[in-house]
Amino acid sequence: MDADQFREFGRAAVDYIADYYETIRDRPVLPSVQPGYLDDLLPKDPPQSGESWRDVLQDVDRIIMPGITHWQSPNFHAYYPTAQSFPSVVAELMSAGFGVVGLSWIASPAMTELEVVMMNWLGRMLELPEQFLNCSEGPGGGVIQGSASEATYVGLLAAKEKKVKDLITENPQLSEAEIKGKLIAYSSDQSNSSVEKAGLLGSMKMRLLPTNGQGQLTADTLQEAINKDKEAGLIPCYFVANLGTTPTCAFDNLEELGPICNREEVWLHVDAAYAGTAFICPEYRHLMKGVEMADSFNFNPHKWMLVNFDCSAMWIRDAKYLVEAFNVERIYLKDQHKGLAPEYRHWQISLGRRFRALKIWFVLRIYGVEGIKKHVRNQVGLAKYFSALVEKDSRFELCSCSMGLASFRLKGDNALTEKLLQKISDKKNQFLIAGHLNHRYVIRYAICSRLTEQRDVDYSWREILEAADELVPRANK
Numbered sequence: 001m002d003a004d005q006f007r008e009f010g011r012a013a014v015d016y017i018a019d020y021y022e023t024i025r026d027r028p029v030l031p032s033v034q035p036g037y038l039d040d041l042l043p044k045d046p047p048q049s050g051e052s053w054r055d056v057l058q059d060v061d062r063i064i065m066p067g068i069t070h071w072q073s074p075n076f077h078a079y080y081p082t083a084q085s086f087p088s089v090v091a092e093l094m095s096a097g098f099g100v101v102g103l104s105w106i107a108s109p110a111m112t113e114l115e116v117v118m119m120n121w122l123g124r125m126l127e128l129p130e131q132f133l134n135c136s137e138g139p140g141g142g143v144i145q146g147s148a149s150e151a152t153y154v155g156l157l158a159a160k161e162k163k164v165k166d167l168i169t170e171n172p173q174l175s176e177a178e179i180k181g182k183l184i185a186y187s188s189d190q191s192n193s194s195v196e197k198a199g200l201l202g203s204m205k206m207r208l209l210p211t212n213g214q215g216q217l218t219a220d221t222l223q224e225a226i227n228k229d230k231e232a233g234l235i236p237c238y239f240v241a242n243l244g245t246t247p248t249c250a251f252d253n254l255e256e257l258g259p260i261c262n263r264e265e266v267w268l269h270v271d272a273a274y275a276g277t278a279f280i281c282p283e284y285r286h287l288m289k290g291v292e293m294a295d296s297f298n299f300n301p302h303k304w305m306l307v308n309f310d311c312s313a314m315w316i317r318d319a320k321y322l323v324e325a326f327n328v329e330r331i332y333l334k335d336q337h338k339g340l341a342p343e344y345r346h347w348q349i350s351l352g353r354r355f356r357a358l359k360i361w362f363v364l365r366i367y368g369v370e371g372i373k374k375h376v377r378n379q380v381g382l383a384k385y386f387s388a389l390v391e392k393d394s395r396f397e398l399c400s401c402s403m404g405l406a407s408f409r410l411k412g413d414n415a416l417t418e419k420l421l422q423k424i425s426d427k428k429n430q431f432l433i434a435g436h437l438n439h440r441y442v443i444r445y446a447i448c449s450r451l452t453e454q455r456d457v458d459y460s461w462r463e464i465l466e467a468a469d470e471l472v473p474r475a476n477k
């Protein structure tokens with residue numbers, strides 16, 4: 001394919017995406033295909049000679065589109081948002097067009113340098129303490145990871161490195177293997193599955209501690225667990241606090257948990273994957289009070305900040321521990337500019353890195369900080385609007401409402417709410433998922449798409465009521 005054909009193909013693809021967005025509201029959110037559907041539609045072997053891009057684009061429409069779940073539909077309310085915006089899509093296109101891999105400064109200076117500046121911009125937007133920023137005097141800094149899962153895992157490995165080093169310095173007779181076998185990590189039973197997975201990948205037992213009725217881990221619970229483990233000869237090493245849990249967007253109290261971690265020399269990692277974006281708005285910053293006690297902090301611009309997947313912003317108070325954990329040198333990686341800019345390959349798992357900073361830059365320049373604030377406030381307002389609708393109907397119970405996420409259930413047995421969700425899902429017009437809160441089955445309603453408006457929430461509620469009417473008669477009927 002030459003440059004002229006690329007122009008044609010690219011323009012047609014952009015048109016296709018623009019048309020898709022203009023019709024997305026009218027499409028059922030959930031596809032109707034069955035597992036294995038694609039295998040029947042594709043040839044068993046790849047083509048021997050190249051085909052026309054027009055045929056490929058046609059097949060996207062014919063074969064791929066029917067199997068797409070429309071995450072960006074205004075009727076998508078499952079999980080948490082996965083951000084999409086046109087500036088970000090264009091940045092992704094340009095990044096792919098440049099085709100660079102930033103494994104060192106010289107491998108593409110603009111990549112490392114834009115990342116440093118973007119991480120400082122984001123840090124200042126959230127009003128993170130200076131110590132986390134690349135521009136501070138200290139050893140802190142920010143890096144773009146692919147996902148919150150990676151950030152939690154990378155934090156765990158840095159915590160392990162630090163703990164082993166500290167203990168061996170204090171007690172040189174201890175062996176690394178002896179220490180590693182006793183390390184223990186903590187988080188709450190409301191934490192994301194990726195937190196437990198970080199423990200599995202990092203070979204560190206992860207205790208998921210019980211939360212209070214609001215989905216928060218209390219200081220007493222953490223302290224008791226640490227005391228018990230120390231008595232049993234284990235070594236507390238890593239704690240993941242949640243600012244915005246996946247089930248209900250609950251916030252742990254860092255002001256209470258932070259001092260325990262600092263006193264016990266337990267690495268405090270803050271997972272604010274979804275809700276972190278809200279800290280751009282001053283009215284939500286009280287929810288991250290105590291963040292100065294954290295060793296690492298992470299949020300996903302790819303969730304709520306209009307930056308396409310993947311883009312996860314992570315700051316570390318002392319990047320030395322990461323660099324020491326991941327520093328593997330080879331002659332082919334040597335760069336004469338060593339020490340003048342972060343060598344981000346030492347801050348992450350893989351060697352190669354994508355030009356992710358470009359999409360943050362495009363989004364911030366085209367929306368502006370005010371545009372992002374407006375987006376967050378609008379989505380929080382829509383979740384509140386939905387919650388008010390739930391509260392007006394006496395058959396329902398509103399179980400939580402925090403940021404852009406509400407959860408609700410039908411009063412009575414869990415089975416009733418399960419049936420309700422099944423009925424809603426069967427229609428495929430909206431996508432909602434279940435959760436558990438205080439051992440009860442709830443339905444989560446998240447405002448995900450940047451296209452969702454009040455009329456879409458009204459539509460959701462009408463669909464939910466229609467399904468509920470088949471299960472529980474309306475009181476005023």
Ligand code: PLP
Nearest residue numbers: 147148149192194244245246273
């Ligand atoms: N942490 C929380 C609180 C989440 O809600 C999620 C995903 O929804 C994650 C972590 C995992 O995010 P990622 O897909 O970026 O690994």
